[in-house]
Amino acid sequence: MCRRYLPHGRRQGRYWVAGDLHGARGRSLYVRLRPPGPPGKWTDAATGEHGDLLDLLDLIGHRIGASTLGPALDEARAFLALPVVALPPPRRHLRRRLPPRPGTG
Numbered sequence: 001m002c003r004r005y006l007p008h009g010r011r012q013g014r015y016w017v018a019g020d021l022h023g024a025r026g027r028s029l030y031v032r033l034r035p036p037g038p039p040g041k042w043t044d045a046a047t048g049e050h051g052d053l054l055d056l057l058d059l060i061g062h063r064i065g066a067s068t069l070g071p072a073l074d075e076a077r078a079f080l081a082l083p084v085v086a087l088p089p090p091r092r093h094l095r096r097r098l099p100p101r102p103g104t105g
Helices: 053-063 069-079
Strands: 010-012 015-018 029-032 042-044
Touching (some): 042 053
Antiparallel strands (some): 010 015, 015 029, 029 042
16 A cells, blocks of 8 residues: 555565655655554654554545545555445434423423
8 A cells, every 4th residue: 555655655674664645755754564553553754744544545635636534435445455335324313302391491
């Protein structure tokens, strides 16, 4: 995934190191590839930004014109070869009308 979205980066030990979220060359942005610590966590030392792979995909998505997290989730699902799961429609909760409290009605 890092090779695809941060193509000017390179593997350095257990990290993928790149310049920034725009794919520049450098060493400011690093993504953990394997333990110890959770793989997929990333930090940009120059800006202080950090997060997980979905955050990274979301920020890169904003760079290429996607405006919501949905495309990042779709991309992660496709990359991991996960099936699309149809969600049931949201349930509508009926609000029960309560009687007025004594002395307020």
